[in-house]
Amino acid sequence: MIGNIxxxxxxxxxxxxxxxxxxNMLKHKKVPVHKHSMWYYMGGVTLFLFLVQLLTGILLLLYxxxxxxxxxxxxxxxxxxxxxxWLIRNVHSxxxxxxxxxxxxxxFSVFFSKAYEKPRELTxxxxxxxxxxxxxxxxxxxxxxWNELAFFATKxxxxxxxxxxxxxxxxxxxxxxxxxxxxATLSRFFGIHVAILPAIFTVFLTLHLLFIQRQGMHEPEHFxxxxxxxxxxxxxxxxxxxxxxxxxVIVFNILxxxxxxxxxxxxxxxxxxxxxxxxxxxxxxxxxxxxxxxxLPAHILFIEGELxxxxxxxxxxxxxxxxxxxxxxxxxxxxxxxxxxxxxIIVAFIVIMTVIGYLV
Amino acid sequence: MRTRFxxxxxxxxxxxxxxxxxxxxxxxxxxxQSSKEDHCYSCHKEIDNLPKDFSENDIHRHANISCSSCxxxxxxxxxxxxxxxxxxxxxxxxxHKDIPKFCGKCxxxxxxxxxxxxxxxxxxxxxxxxxxxxxxxxxxxxNVAECASxxxxxxxxxxxDPRSTVYALNVPGTCNKCHGNSELMKKYNLxxxxxxxxxxxxxxxxxxxxxxxxxxxCNDCHGNHGAMPPGITSISHVxxxxxxxxxxxxxxxRMAKAFQEQDFHGCEQCHGNHTVLKPTDEMIGxxxxxxxxxxxxxxxxxxxVAKKIYxxxxxxxxxxxxxxxxxxxxxxxxxxDIEIGFLLQDAKQxxxxxxxxxxxxxxxxxxxxTKDGIEISNKASLLAQKEIxxxxxxxxxxxxxxxxxxxxxxxxYFKIKDKKKKTEK
Numbered sequence: 001m002i003g004n005i006x007x008x009x010x011x012x013x014x015x016x017x018x019x020x021x022x023x024n025m026l027k028h029k030k031v032p033v034h035k036h037s038m039w040y041y042m043g044g045v046t047l048f049l050f051l052v053q054l055l056t057g058i059l060l061l062l063y064x065x066x067x068x069x070x071x072x073x074x075x076x077x078x079x080x081x082x083x084x085x086w087l088i089r090n091v092h093s094x095x096x097x098x099x100x101x102x103x104x105x106x107x108f109s110v111f112f113s114k115a116y117e118k119p120r121e122l123t124x125x126x127x128x129x130x131x132x133x134x135x136x137x138x139x140x141x142x143x144x145x146w147n148e149l150a151f152f153a154t155k156x157x158x159x160x161x162x163x164x165x166x167x168x169x170x171x172x173x174x175x176x177x178x179x180x181x182x183x184a185t186l187s188r189f190f191g192i193h194v195a196i197l198p199a200i201f202t203v204f205l206t207l208h209l210l211f212i213q214r215q216g217m218h219e220p221e222h223f224x225x226x227x228x229x230x231x232x233x234x235x236x237x238x239x240x241x242x243x244x245x246x247x248x249v250i251v252f253n254i255l256x257x258x259x260x261x262x263x264x265x266x267x268x269x270x271x272x273x274x275x276x277x278x279x280x281x282x283x284x285x286x287x288x289x290x291x292x293x294x295x296l297p298a299h300i301l302f303i304e305g306e307l308x309x310x311x312x313x314x315x316x317x318x319x320x321x322x323x324x325x326x327x328x329x330x331x332x333x334x335x336x337x338x339x340x341x342x343x344x345i346i347v348a349f350i351v352i353m354t355v356i357g358y359l360v
Numbered sequence: 361m362r363t364r365f366x367x368x369x370x371x372x373x374x375x376x377x378x379x380x381x382x383x384x385x386x387x388x389x390x391x392x393q394s395s396k397e398d399h400c401y402s403c404h405k406e407i408d409n410l411p412k413d414f415s416e417n418d419i420h421r422h423a424n425i426s427c428s429s430c431x432x433x434x435x436x437x438x439x440x441x442x443x444x445x446x447x448x449x450x451x452x453x454x455x456h457k458d459i460p461k462f463c464g465k466c467x468x469x470x471x472x473x474x475x476x477x478x479x480x481x482x483x484x485x486x487x488x489x490x491x492x493x494x495x496x497x498x499x500x501x502x503n504v505a506e507c508a509s510x511x512x513x514x515x516x517x518x519x520x521d522p523r524s525t526v527y528a529l530n531v532p533g534t535c536n537k538c539h540g541n542s543e544l545m546k547k548y549n550l551x552x553x554x555x556x557x558x559x560x561x562x563x564x565x566x567x568x569x570x571x572x573x574x575x576x577x578c579n580d581c582h583g584n585h586g587a588m589p590p591g592i593t594s595i596s597h598v599x600x601x602x603x604x605x606x607x608x609x610x611x612x613x614r615m616a617k618a619f620q621e622q623d624f625h626g627c628e629q630c631h632g633n634h635t636v637l638k639p640t641d642e643m644i645g646x647x648x649x650x651x652x653x654x655x656x657x658x659x660x661x662x663x664x665v666a667k668k669i670y671x672x673x674x675x676x677x678x679x680x681x682x683x684x685x686x687x688x689x690x691x692x693x694x695x696x697d698i699e700i701g702f703l704l705q706d707a708k709q710x711x712x713x714x715x716x717x718x719x720x721x722x723x724x725x726x727x728x729x730t731k732d733g734i735e736i737s738n739k740a741s742l743l744a745q746k747e748i749x750x751x752x753x754x755x756x757x758x759x760x761x762x763x764x765x766x767x768x769x770x771x772x773y774f775k776i777k778d779k780k781k782k783t784e785k
Contacts, residue, residue: 079696080698245772
């Protein structure tokens with residue numbers, strides 16, 4: 001019965017808009033099956049978490065009120081009075097963190113399988129831009145509950161922006177909406193979080209997905225070298241899509257579990273005149289950069305340590321984005337290729353610095 | 361001509377009066393000499409003969425007041441014979457009986473004192489002679505406290521300075537220097553264990569252990585310069601300076617009159633004096649710790665009222681404890697405790713007010729307040745129970761949701777397996 005109605009709707013649309021290209025794509029799109037196939041699912045999980053963010057974000061918008069006098073109170077109202085408000089807010093917070101985690105995993109899996117190489121350079125670049133915007137989402141969203149920790153973390157974060165030569169100070173003032181973190185910063189971050197970032201993000205996400213659909217899944221080197229008869233594929237639709245869905249259901253269940261058993265504390269309302277609480281830390285995904293800046297000496301040669309650190313991360317990020325265009329000579333005798341080694345060092349650096357950040 | 365003479369006379373009289381005021385002010389200030397060119401200090405320091413209790417930070421020294429301002433002599437001369445010559449007004453150390461007047465030379469003179477502290481009191485000496493210490497000193501008693509006994513002679517600090525012997529935290533120790541000396545107190549037929557008793561009291565614990573400067577020290581009840589034990593008529597007022605409501609309730613009861621008639625010591629009768637312990641609800645009622653049964657016995661009106669008030673208080677206390685336990689559970693479970701917290705604050709306030717209303721000895725008044733407190737406590741209890749129920753509902757909901765997700769996962773798994781078989785075929 002339902003199937004019939006569905007078919008009727010599809011044929012109604014097909015009659016008018018000709019869905020055959022889409023049908024063909026779905027029918028012919030194949031996903032390679034090999035020992036590293038599991039990494040294909042990471043992008044899908046990241047996309048799913050983004051959709052969760054979108055939905056829960058819209059729901060939070062129904063009750064959230066920006067502004068120095070309202071933000072904290074409205075979030076408290078959401079988690080205490082609104083039916084299922086606690087669930088929506090906690091899922092939004094947890095999903096944000098898992099989204100960044102899976103985005104990183106997705107990025108490094110693409111890096112280590114060399115999926116960024118020609119012809120997928122633009123997929124990598126749009127993916128990197130999406131990651132940067134995801135971090136910006138995290139940074140701007142962190143301030144919105146207007147609690148003590150968020151207030152001081154934003155203060156420290158925007159201070160770091162101010163270190164950048166020439167554009168740093170004006171950018172800091174632009175972000176803060178003045179010299180200090182105030183209600184003006186909150187309004188600005190709210191606007192950035194719910195309007196500006198989603199608009200830009202959607203453009204790059206659409207491009208990223210279009211590139212993937214157009215070019216299909218990347219086949220790793222060892223798979224490409226297999227004889228044709230040994231190459232195994234599964235259809236993207238419905239086989240791979242069903243597996244994706246299975247994973248999404250599991251991730252969603254985990255998300256609800258985390259939201260229920262490990263709710264995000266709201267803490268105390270931000271007070272600009274209060275002393276900064278002990279143990280202010282940025283969100284975990286900024287921790288490796290924060291910790292590195294902390295460990296740098298005050299001056300390296302004639303340059304300020306912090307400035308050098310910020311410039312280093314800026315340049316490193318830019319180089320990372322352009323990795324498809326950087327050619328590193330293969331070393332036939334090396335067991336681990338130089339670029340893979342660099343990747344391993346970067347992952348180790350991020351993990352070690354994050355752990356030190358939480359332990360020290 | 362006569363009119364001109366009249367106006368001139370008025371003019372001269374006014375000018376000479378003004379000059380007189382200025383000159384007399386200058387004379388008074390002359391008693392205080394600057395310590396800038398102070399050979400007293402430099403010589404005594406050189407020969408290591410400064411007073412035992414001498415402090416470089418003494419308030420007088422800080423105000424550039426030379427030793428000679430109190431002891432006389434000529435501080436500008438470095439010749440001992442000249443500097444400490446009686447002809448230069450040198451008086452040396454004052455006798456015990458003369459000390460209040462010795463300090464009073466300046467401290468009782470507002471024209472001198474206002475230069476240093478415009479709002480300072482200058483009646484200390486006057487008050488001192490009304491005190492037990494002052495009265496005894498006038499009779500020639502050499503043991504009683506004078507100014508230097510409490511303030512020290514050469515290490516004087518403002519009372520708000522923690523280094524001062526009369527800083528709130530130091531007052532009990534300062535008084536105890538003499539009042540803790542059993543040999544000395546025997547002469548006056550006074551006990552010497554006040555500090556020991558005070559240290560155990562709510563006031564002593566608050567001041568000495570918790571360092572709460574708002575808690576009363578000896579001088580807050582006994583006075584300082586005019587120190588006297590509070591009399592029977594004044595004792596309620598002494599306690600009432602802080603415990604306002606208790607005093608007001610008590611003084612308007614029939615009991616207050618009865619207390620006066622029987623020479624009972626107001627608040628002290630039930631709460632004690634130096635050993636004021638934290639009052640318990642058991643002090644009212646008819647139990648073994650009750651104070652009421654000291655005078656009332658079974659069958660009389662007071663006995664019945666005491667029993668009733670105790671029952672009302674206990675009832676509120678139990679309801680409050682029940683709500684508080686639930687509140688803690690809500691907090692522990694990480695549920696919404698904000699509103700419950702506010703309600704419990706109100707309930708606690710009602711409990712405190714009920715306890716204060718005991719001093720009306722009117723069970724109707726206490727009953728009205730405990731009723732309010734019980735209603736608020738019950739409301740808090742209900743709200744807390746709702747949150748506890750919600751906590752379990754969420755967990756049950758999660759269990760159901762997980763079951764549904766599990767079914768979906770199983771269904772998807774079989775569907776994928778089925779597809780895989782079909783593809784392989």
